[in-house]
Amino acid sequence: MLWACLRFPGLAFSAAFAVAPEAGPSALLDTHARQRLIATANDEARAHGIRRGQSVAAARALCPALEVRPRDRDAEKRLLSELAAWCYQFSGHVSLVPPNAILMEVGASLRLFDGWPLLVERVTTGLREQGHPHTLAATPFASASWVFAATADGMVIPAREGVIRMLGALPLTQSGLPGTAVTALHAMGFRRLDDVFRLPRPELTRRIGRAGVNWLDRIRGHASDALPAWQPPASFVQKIEFDAELDGSQPLLFPLRRLTRALANMLAARDGGVQRFTLTLEHARGESTRIGVAMAAPQRDADRLFELARTRLERATLPAPARSIELHADELPVFRPPVRDLFEPIRGDGLDWPTLDERLRARLGDAALRQLTVVNDHRPERASRYGAPTVTVSLPRGRRPLWLLPRPLPMRPEPAAVLAGPERIESGWWDGGDTRRDYYIVKTVHGQHAWAYLPPGTLDGWMLHGWFA
Amino acid sequence: MNAALASASHNLAQVLDHPGIWRRSADRQPRVRALSTGWTSLDTRLPGGGWPQGAVSEILFEHDGLGELDLVMPALAALTQEHRRVIFVAPPYQPYAPALAAAGVDLRFLHEIHAGSTEAAWSMEQCLRSGCCGAVVGWLPDIDYRSLRRLQLAAESGDACAMIFRSAEHAAQNSPAALRIKVSNSDEATYVDVLKSRGLLTTTAPLLRMRA
Numbered sequence: 039m040l041w042a043c044l045r046f047p048g049l050a051f052s053a054a055f056a057v058a059p060e061a062g063p064s065a066l067l068d069t070h071a072r073q074r075l076i077a078t079a080n081d082e083a084r085a086h087g088i089r090r091g092q093s094v095a096a097a098r099a100l101c102p103a104l105e106v107r108p109r110d111r112d113a114e115k116r117l118l119s120e121l122a123a124w125c126y127q128f129s130g131h132v133s134l135v136p137p138n139a140i141l142m143e144v145g146a147s148l149r150l151f152d153g154w155p156l157l158v159e160r161v162t163t164g165l166r167e168q169g170h171p172h173t174l175a176a177t178p179f180a181s182a183s184w185v186f187a188a189t190a191d192g193m194v195i196p197a198r199e200g201v202i203r204m205l206g207a208l209p210l211t212q213s214g215l216p217g218t219a220v221t222a223l224h225a226m227g228f229r230r231l232d233d234v235f236r237l238p239r240p241e242l243t244r245r246i247g248r249a250g251v252n253w254l255d256r257i258r259g260h261a262s263d264a265l266p267a268w269q270p271p272a273s274f275v276q277k278i279e280f281d282a283e284l285d286g287s288q289p290l291l292f293p294l295r296r297l298t299r300a301l302a303n304m305l306a307a308r309d310g311g312v313q314r315f316t317l318t319l320e321h322a323r324g325e326s327t328r329i330g331v332a333m334a335a336p337q338r339d340a341d342r343l344f345e346l347a348r349t350r351l352e353r354a355t356l357p358a359p360a361r362s363i364e365l366h367a368d369e370l371p372v373f374r375p376p377v378r379d380l381f382e383p384i385r386g387d388g389l390d391w392p393t394l395d396e397r398l399r400a401r402l403g404d405a406a407l408r409q410l411t412v413v414n415d416h417r418p419e420r421a422s423r424y425g426a427p428t429v430t431v432s433l434p435r436g437r438r439p440l441w442l443l444p445r446p447l448p449m450r451p452e453p454a455a456v457l458a459g460p461e462r463i464e465s466g467w468w469d470g471g472d473t474r475r476d477y478y479i480v481k482t483v484h485g486q487h488a489w490a491y492l493p494p495g496t497l498d499g500w501m502l503h504g505w506f507a
Numbered sequence: 508m509n510a511a512l513a514s515a516s517h518n519l520a521q522v523l524d525h526p527g528i529w530r531r532s533a534d535r536q537p538r539v540r541a542l543s544t545g546w547t548s549l550d551t552r553l554p555g556g557g558w559p560q561g562a563v564s565e566i567l568f569e570h571d572g573l574g575e576l577d578l579v580m581p582a583l584a585a586l587t588q589e590h591r592r593v594i595f596v597a598p599p600y601q602p603y604a605p606a607l608a609a610a611g612v613d614l615r616f617l618h619e620i621h622a623g624s625t626e627a628a629w630s631m632e633q634c635l636r637s638g639c640c641g642a643v644v645g646w647l648p649d650i651d652y653r654s655l656r657r658l659q660l661a662a663e664s665g666d667a668c669a670m671i672f673r674s675a676e677h678a679a680q681n682s683p684a685a686l687r688i689k690v691s692n693s694d695e696a697t698y699v700d701v702l703k704s705r706g707l708l709t710t711t712a713p714l715l716r717m718r719a
Contacts, residue, residue: 388637388638389637389638389639390639391592391639393637394634394637394639397633398620398634401626402620402622402626402630405621406620406621406622407618407620408618408619408621409617409619410602410604410607410614410617410619411604412604412605412608412614413604421603421604421605422601422602422603422604423604424619427614427615427617433605433608434605437606437609438603438605438606438609439572439603440576440577440602440603440606440610441571441572441576441598441599441600441601441602441603442600442601442602443601444601482570482572484569484692485570485573485692485695485696485697486572486573486692487572487573487718488572504600504603505571505572505600506572506574507571507573507574507575507577507600
């Protein structure tokens, strides 16, 4: 077993600032405290001297530009499981360690990823691209990995002896022991874990309690960690509520990127794709706008999903400013990466048809792209229809023009000559679309060949219906 | 002196080897890859024997209904039968499915894009560039030189056959298209006239009579 632990020190910030990234000095408030106290501050705020536990008033006095937000614990939980979903591609056993850490068993997947250094690189690059600062460490014991992730980023210790030696050198404040236990041990003059490991067990239990001793056992691998495995969900729903109403599609792009990224992570975890999802924007007075995003084939690439959603969002007309955005995907079919023939030369952009189709639909709308099918009907205007083409068709016996006018028009001037005809088309008495016409192929004064008809038995009232283009 | 001359002519030979240089010489005929038009008498008049591939062909026609679309149908039918995509961009009327099917088009591989003029040029470029379309046929009455040039480049990069239908009024204008064909009617018959053809030695190609 090799447990890798990822810690996300900035997770609370990312969760609270989901709508727009924090810019400048910012801090989060602990909402549980009776007084409004600073829970965490970002680097810029810390540079101004803002510390955990300060009151908002004191912090504002130090830095008037400080942006303050309450911690959003629900959003933190969601973000953590979203990250777990992403981690699921590296390991079959991923476990959440709230509030901001994830454990994954990578011993079984090291071979698959060609060893620890390459695995770390993939994890680190992926998280950096998503903008999640993190630290990472791995040992055979989950709790020890959790401890080292905070103090020794990038470290991997494969053997038990090494873990115990490294733990021994750690100051008690970084051991993960409960605060009361650390205080008690400090009072006894202990500074490092080495000193504590040497104490007789009954003595230690009396001083720091069963919980403290149990923790020391777990980090040394004497006791096993019970780690519930995270399970990827069967559908995807995520919503981001805004503090203020956002007007127009431009400010929505940042939260949209977060949502599509989260969806992509979840799909990677399931090894699935998505073919259809819905964006719901809520406005004031309970109105909402629903935007459907459909793809020709299942997708799971984060950038592609974002681009598609963005084009749809930008084309949509929003009746009012938005208060929240939700992404909902129910259908998560199996994803098969497009297969290309090894010997087929790649031309131009090298797109396959589904991708091109998708790109066109995203910009032009679904209705703009269509196919033709032949319908077994004698009435010319019904014999051709937009829809999925069928393979077997029965064709009319007479010659038909390549262009059909959307509706017949009176023909001016009248035909110069009749080249063929008449062909009597009489049909539709059974469904109210009764048609009785004599069709001719005629020639105009300009030499054009046209398809025109007369009501049976008459010689004028020519109607133009098509061109032999 | 002689060495300098030799090196200069060597450089020149290198320049002339560039595929973008068209040489009018008998021993080095430029190779034009083309798609048979299906009209034997037209094929023999075109370099490579058909619609140039990876290039724009302009079909300038005087009126609707002179058989201008018939001119490209055999090539389009052949492409769809080989399961290659053919895209109609912004056709002026409804393409009539029974006639297309009768001309041999496999409708499963024919797609139509309904678009306004700017979107039409954009769509056509996307399709050409993608590399997954055999031919892209556009009705772009107002297209300008720059957009035509873009389409020419897109057709080259995607190795697709681009066909653009425009009014014969534009015949006098300059065009970057590799092939320009005019469909006109006179003396009771439709004539097909090659106005310009990249890689063709003689510019005065005889008229082809298409239908009475």
